[in-house]
Amino acid sequence: MNLGQLSINRPILAMVLSIVLLIVGAIAYTTLPVAEYPEVVPPTVVVTAQYPGASAQTISDTVAAPIEQQINGVEDMLYLYSQATSNGQLTITVTFKLGTDLDKAQVLVQNRVAIAQPQLPEEVQRNGVVTRKNSPDILMVVFMLSPDDSLDQLYISNYALLQIRDQLLRLNGIGDIQIFGARDYSMRLWLDPDKIATLGMTASDVLAAIRAQNLQITGGQLASPPISDRAFQPNLTFTGRLRDVSQFEDIVVKAGEGGRTVRLRDVARIELGALDYSTNSFMLRKTAVAMLVTQRPGSNALATAKGISDTMAKLKASFPKGLDYNIGYNPTEFIAQSIHELIKTIYEAMLLVVIVVLVFLQGWRPA
Incomplete structure (x- = not known):
């Protein structure tokens, strides 16, 4: 008996089967991943490093080469390519086979990078080598801007990084969030080469003095054991890392004869600014900060996008005056x-x- 005869001769059974198939289809509809396009682009893992002041050739020889030698041949890797720029930035992109678990791939690459780190210059190790997943599925781009220009890009960038990005990353279905036009707070020093040369110093001497006096240290305790005749054991606290421009200006870079000291303000101009000014984002002809949201493989794009929209609408209630957002790509x-x-x-x-x-x-x- 074929399916057609079964449906005619036993209509009740046919209706039951139809209802069961309908229920199964409804359940599958709510659980299947939904996206605009199927996954046709191989997943990638990106390794970034910074070597301030180094040329592209120097970065290629001293940073890119050791890392590439270790990463090459990692499990399920198709190929890799690197890009070194004249502003001290290195980007290595590792492409994996289609369907590779990005979390596993990130761990494998991170382990290889850790092996290469002892061979890297000290400055690169201090700045850190970052390994992150790079999903090709761009789910949404959220722009943060100030319609009345009352807030600058530096403030908007740090507000997006500290107050918004972390909230969005907690949502189900989001793989990563990259900020374009970021302006991370940084203490910028403009050295006067003539004054430094007159004092017989170099930029490395100034940098060493800053590192020696800008430390996070613990003070310990007073009257701690084996001293037992004290009623209290107060904890000692120190300033630790410097926080504002005036504290950096007071750093002693050289002690001369007769008790004369040279402070950082005597040989440099210090200001609170951004770490990098190389990228900019614009929205509605206004300077903005773009948050590029990538989708986690296998997640539901519709549910994730709705979660982002609802979260941004909720966060908007606590925005400072003059700050707004716009979903530029959805x-x-x-x-x-x-x-x-x-x-x-x-x-x-x-x-x-x-x-x-x-x-x-x-x-x-x-x-």
Whole structure:
């Protein structure tokens, strides 16, 4: 007995099977991953490092080469390529086979990078070598801006990094969030070469003095054991790392004869600024900060995008005056519209089938 005869001879069983299939399809609809396009781009892991003041050739020889030698041949890797720029930035992109678990790939690359780190220059090790996942699925781009220009890009960037990015990363389905046009707070020093040369110093001497006096240290305790005749054991606290421009200006870079000291303000101009000014983002002809949100593989794009929109609307209530956001890119709108048209087509097809059956079989039972 084929399926057609079974449906005609045993209509109740056929209806039960139809209902079961309908329920299974409804459950599958809510659990299947939804995206604009299928996964056709191989996943990648990006390794970044900074070597301030070094040329592209120096970075390639002293930083890129040791890391590439260790990463090459990592499990499921297809190929890798690196890019060194004249501003001291190194980017190594490792491409893996389609379907590779990005979390596993990141760990494998990180382990290889750790092996290469002892061979890197001290300055590179101090700045850190970052290994992160780079999903090709751009889910959304959220722009932070000040419509009335009352807030500068430095403030907007740090607010997005400290107050918004962490909140969005907690949402289910988000792989990573990259900030373009970032302006991380940094203490910038502009050295006067003539004054430094007059004092017989170099930029390295000034840098060494800053590192020696800008430390996070513990003070310990007074009257701690084995001293036992004290009623209290107070903890000692120190200033630790310097916090503002005036504290950096008071750093002693050289002690001369007769008790004369040379402070940092005597040989440099200090200001609180941004770590990097090389990238900029714009939205509605306004300077902005772009947060590029990538989707975690296998997640539901519609649910994730809705979570981002709801979270941003909730966070907007606590925004400082003059700050706003704009969702500049959201491909899930096309996905939602496509699903709406698909559901509409299914209902139309069901209606046409019922009409055709009624017209030709002249009865509701077969319909």
